[in-house]
Amino acid sequence: MRRAIGLLAVFASLLAATGATAQVGRPQEYEVKAAYLYSFGKFVEWPAPSTPAESASFLVCVLGQDPFGPTLDETVVDAVVRDRPVVIRRVTRAEDAVTCQVVFISASEDAALEPALTILGRSPVLTVGDLPRFAERGGMVEFVVQASRVRFAVNRSAAEAAGLALSSELLRVATRVLGTPGAGR
Amino acid sequence: MPASKSLIARKLTRLIVLASGTALVFASLVLMIEDFLSFRATMVRNRSIQAQIVGSNTVTALVFDDPEAAEQTLMALAAAPRIEAAGLYRPDGQIFASYVRSASVDRLVFPGLPAGTGTSHVFDFPRHLHVVHPIVLEGTPIGAVYIRSDLEELVDRIVRYALLIGGVLILSIGAALLVSGVLRRSISQPIVELAEVATRVSEGRDYSVRPKLSGEGEIAVLVSAFGEMLTQIQARDRSLQESHDLLEQRVQTRTSELHALNKELEAFCYSVSHDLRSPLRSIDGFSLALLEDHGDVLPQEGREHLQRIRAATQRMGMLIDDLLNLSRITRTSLHTETVDMSGLARAAAAELAAVQPDRHVDVSIQDGMTASGDARLVRLVYDNLIGNAWKFTSRQPAARIEVGTANRDGIAAFFVRDNGAGFDPAYADRLFGVFQRLHAMTDFPGTGVGLAIVDRIIHRHGGRVWADGAVGRGATFYFTLAPAPAGRPPAPPTA
Numbered sequence: 001m002r003r004a005i006g007l008l009a010v011f012a013s014l015l016a017a018t019g020a021t022a023q024v025g026r027p028q029e030y031e032v033k034a035a036y037l038y039s040f041g042k043f044v045e046w047p048a049p050s051t052p053a054e055s056a057s058f059l060v061c062v063l064g065q066d067p068f069g070p071t072l073d074e075t076v077v078d079a080v081v082r083d084r085p086v087v088i089r090r091v092t093r094a095e096d097a098v099t100c101q102v103v104f105i106s107a108s109e110d111a112a113l114e115p116a117l118t119i120l121g122r123s124p125v126l127t128v129g130d131l132p133r134f135a136e137r138g139g140m141v142e143f144v145v146q147a148s149r150v151r152f153a154v155n156r157s158a159a160e161a162a163g164l165a166l167s168s169e170l171l172r173v174a175t176r177v178l179g180t181p182g183a184g185r
Numbered sequence: 186m187p188a189s190k191s192l193i194a195r196k197l198t199r200l201i202v203l204a205s206g207t208a209l210v211f212a213s214l215v216l217m218i219e220d221f222l223s224f225r226a227t228m229v230r231n232r233s234i235q236a237q238i239v240g241s242n243t244v245t246a247l248v249f250d251d252p253e254a255a256e257q258t259l260m261a262l263a264a265a266p267r268i269e270a271a272g273l274y275r276p277d278g279q280i281f282a283s284y285v286r287s288a289s290v291d292r293l294v295f296p297g298l299p300a301g302t303g304t305s306h307v308f309d310f311p312r313h314l315h316v317v318h319p320i321v322l323e324g325t326p327i328g329a330v331y332i333r334s335d336l337e338e339l340v341d342r343i344v345r346y347a348l349l350i351g352g353v354l355i356l357s358i359g360a361a362l363l364v365s366g367v368l369r370r371s372i373s374q375p376i377v378e379l380a381e382v383a384t385r386v387s388e389g390r391d392y393s394v395r396p397k398l399s400g401e402g403e404i405a406v407l408v409s410a411f412g413e414m415l416t417q418i419q420a421r422d423r424s425l426q427e428s429h430d431l432l433e434q435r436v437q438t439r440t441s442e443l444h445a446l447n448k449e450l451e452a453f454c455y456s457v458s459h460d461l462r463s464p465l466r467s468i469d470g471f472s473l474a475l476l477e478d479h480g481d482v483l484p485q486e487g488r489e490h491l492q493r494i495r496a497a498t499q500r501m502g503m504l505i506d507d508l509l510n511l512s513r514i515t516r517t518s519l520h521t522e523t524v525d526m527s528g529l530a531r532a533a534a535a536e537l538a539a540v541q542p543d544r545h546v547d548v549s550i551q552d553g554m555t556a557s558g559d560a561r562l563v564r565l566v567y568d569n570l571i572g573n574a575w576k577f578t579s580r581q582p583a584a585r586i587e588v589g590t591a592n593r594d595g596i597a598a599f600f601v602r603d604n605g606a607g608f609d610p611a612y613a614d615r616l617f618g619v620f621q622r623l624h625a626m627t628d629f630p631g632t633g634v635g636l637a638i639v640d641r642i643i644h645r646h647g648g649r650v651w652a653d654g655a656v657g658r659g660a661t662f663y664f665t666l667a668p669a670p671a672g673r674p675p676a677p678p679t680a
Contacts, residue, residue, distance in 0.1 A: 039248050042323055067601075080323065149250070169245040173254045 006016055008126035030068050032150045034075040037104055037128060040141060045165035046101060046124050057117050058084040061097045063116065064106030066090055067130075097125040105129040105139065113137055117158075124163045140164070144175055151175045194373040196364040205361045213350040220346065228314060231305040236318035238332045243273055244329055245326045247281060255282035262332070262476060269313070271332045281328060302326070311340050357372060366406045375404045379411055392419035454512050458505045463503070468497040507634035513617070516640050519559045526554035526563065526599060530588040532664040533567040537575045543583070551589035553598065562642045570601040570662050572582060576629050577605030577643060577660070596665055604659040608652070616652055639664070 006024055038060050056083040062068065076086040089100065091157075094116035097103045103125050110131055117138040120127055127140045134142035135155040140162070142153045157179025159166050171177050239258060246255035254274050262284055267455045273282040307315040313333050320328040354550040375396075392415050396408045472495045480488055527550055534548045548571075556563070571586060578584035587602040606617065608623050615621045617640035620633040639662075643650040647668040654660030 006670060036249060042248070084325070151251070152249070169242070172242070173245045173249045173251045175315075 017089075029145065029150060031075065032069050033130070034068050034072045036074055036104060036143070036150065036152070037072070038079055038081055038169070040084045040126060040128065041086075041102060042168040042171035044126055045158070045167070056084065057087040058082065059087055059089055059100040059102070061089045061091050061100035061103045062106060063091050063094060063097050063103050063109055065108035067106055077181045094119040098125060100125055101128045101129060105131070105134075107131050113139075121158065123160050126159065126162075126164055135176065145177060153178070155179055193244055193376055194369045197368060197373055200287070201365045201368070203360045204360050206358055208634060209354055209357055210350065213346075213353070217343070217346045217350070221339070221343065224342060226307065228334070228336075229306050229308070229316070230312060231265075232268075232316040232334055233306065233318065235262065235303060238274070238317050239271065240318050240320040240328075240330045243282070244322055244327065244574055245271070247275070247320060248322065252282045256284065257280075259284035265334070267334045267338055269333050271330065274331060276326050276328060277325050283662065287585065288544050289493050311336050322392055332673055333499070342574065345418070348671060350579070358653070372404065375408055376662045383411070386415065392422060408678075416630075418439075448498045451512050451516055455509065458509045458512070462502065464497050464500055469502075470500070503631050504634070507632045507638070511638055511641065513636060514562065514565070514638060514645070519562070519645060521557055524556050524558050524560045524563050526556050527552050527588075529560065529564045530554075530571065530601075532566045532585070533564065533571045534588075535570075537572060543576075544575075544579070545585040546586055547576060548586045549588070554590055556666045558646050561667070562645070565663065566639050566642050567601070570664075572660075573635060574601055574603035574605060577607075578603050578622075579605075581605055591663070593663060598663040598664045598665050600661050602661040607654040607658045607660050609656050610654065613652055614656075617650065 010132075014144050025167075038058070040124060041058055041060075045119060058077065058184070062072070066072070072088055076088055079086040089097075091097045091100075091103075094112075097120060103122075103168075104117060104118060105113065109128060113129075113131065113134075116135065117127060121138070128143070129139045129141075130143040131137075135153045138158055140159045142155075144151050145154055152174055152176075152178035154166060154174040155178040156166060156171070160179075218424040233597070234283045239262065240259045245257045246252070246258065259271050259273065259282055263286070266286070268284075269286050271284040272280055275281050287632050302319055302321050304316060306317070307313075309315065313335060316332045316334075318330045319326055320330060342557075378431075379396050382394055385394050386392060395415060398405065398408055398412070433499050446587065472491050473527070475483075476488065476491050476495075481493070530550045536549065538544075538548075552614070571588065573587045575584075578586065581604055585604045585605075587600075589600060589602075590597050606624065606629070612623055617636045618633075619637040621637075622631065622633040624631075640650055643664050643666070646666045648665035650664040652660055652662045
């Protein structure tokens with residue numbers, strides 16, 4: 001019996017170790033973030049799409065300087081969210097990103113973050129970023145690295161204000177949840 | 186319940202206990218199986234639902250690689266104490282998060298992902314129930330929940346059920362014994378009493394006992410019918426005894442009457458025979474006197490007539506002597522002893538040869554013949570039979586007489602055989618009658634009483650006599666001196 005528990009412990013530590021090595025270094029970190037980026041789409045409810053073009057694909061946009069490199073495109077090959085193929089679009093202006101479902105706001109947009117969030121906040125767009133205090137500044141999902149693992153914080157009020165509903169499942173695994181439920185409505 | 190000697194009471198009790206016990210066990214088993222199946226179904230359903238809940242609650246943990254969150258979700262399974270262990274697995278079978286109830290639980294072994302997207306289970310009675318629920322996100326399998334629970338509850342339930350059945354069974358057997366005690370009084374008791382009465386009747390031949398009438402229905406009918414039957418048997422028995430007594434009495438009366446009559450008849454016969462002799466002697470005597478004193482004055486014809494009178498009177502004297510002998514045989518009692526048959530036959534033959542020394546007869550007598558009988562009377566039998574043979578072979582140039590024993594149908598019979606004149610078998614039944622003669626007086630003289638005497642002697646010994654022969658071919662007379670063995674009819678005369 002004790003041997004069994006011991007084996008389990010070994011299993012767990014092995015798992016932790018592989019996780020740790022996977023998160024070491026930038027490329028690995030952004031690989032994870034790329035996967036998470038479109039996966040958020042599975043736990044967020046958008047309002048019904050207004051045009052057929054919008055419903056054709058699931059648009060994931062990168063605003064500003066792309067930190068992913070080719071990783072993002074490689075990750076989303078064959079990826080499907082809500083029966084729509086995931087399409088990557090890189091934009092430089094916030095106005096160009098309002099039709100996207102998910103926008104990753106690059107660290108390069110640090111200075112113009114608030115105006116960009118204001119523009120995007122008028123449309124049902126999930127804003128994701130890895131700038132420090134991104135959620136506190138009005139972003140919806142903020143990547144944080146804890147113990148060499150990629151985690152995320154959530155600003156629920158901001159999401160609800162934009163007409164998005166975050167699933168409780170997503171909130172469960174978030175490291176921080178800002179805002180009270182229903183506050184944005 | 187007190188122990189009973191009665192087999193029927195025991196059988197009734199056994200029947201009741203067996204019937205009620207069987208019904209109870211059968212019904213309980215059906216209920217138990219039904220309960221087992223429904224409990225199992227409920228258990229599988231509950232575990233499946235729990236697996237589904239865990240699965241939907243750990244989707245994000247799997248997607249966003251958060252084993253701590255997953256483990257926390259799994260911890261909620263502690264609310265179900267029968268869940269031994271649970272695990273969350275990635276599609277490649279690698280464990281992602283696990284839960285064990287206590288350290289004493291077996292190692293968690295993932296049974297593998299089920300083929301479909303539905304929940305599957307393995308019921309490994311009486312140890313475990315394994316439930317595997319695949320976690321699918323938007324058509325893509327991202328992992329699986331595996332829950333293993335022990336079946337202690339189910340086993341407990343079965344044990345409890347078995348104990349309950351056993352308890353109820355014991356109680357119901359007790360109740361059945363009580364009930365059978367009551368039933369015994371109403372069913373088996375009258376039958377037992379009836380059986381006792383029947384035994385008393387058959388052992389003691391006492392038809393006056395009557396079974397006590399109790400209860401109602403078929404048994405009461407049986408009891409009263411048995412009583413009625415006994416009454417009838419008793420009545421029949423009595424009338425049978427009465428008629429038997431009457432018959433006995435009648436037979437005795439008739440027998441004594443018959444005896445008296447017979448005695449009277451014999452006395453009459455004797456006195457008649459005796460009284461006839463003196464006038465006969467006078468006729469003979471005076472005929473002789475007439476011949477001797479006055480023969481010379483009588484013509485030749487007169488003398489011849491007188492000679493005829495004398496011959497007739499002498500013959501009549503012989504007849505009377507034979508009749509007296511016959512009645513004497515009937516009246517004298519038997520003195521049974523072992524008789525030397527050969528010796529008697531030889532004496533008889535020797536006497537005949539002495540009377541007629543001029544005749545040459547070849548007489549052969551078997552040696553060592555013995556029998557049980559009255560020697561005087563048996564001598565008389567041989568006298569008559571050998572005498573007859575002697576007489577009827579008188580015309581034979583080479584007369585031969587044979588005396589011996591022969592086995593006739595399993596019975597040792599004595600015989601006297603000759604090669605004389607023989608007789609017509611058609612008249613064989615008349616041979617042994619008094620004064621019955623099959624030959625003319627002129628051929629072979631005789632009174633016709635000899636064989637009647639033989640017949641009477643043989644019958645007094647309880648034996649049989651019969652004859653065998655044909656005209657001109659000799660005759661054989663057979664006789665036995667004892668009754669034929671029981672169960673075997675005496676051999677019929679062959680002629």
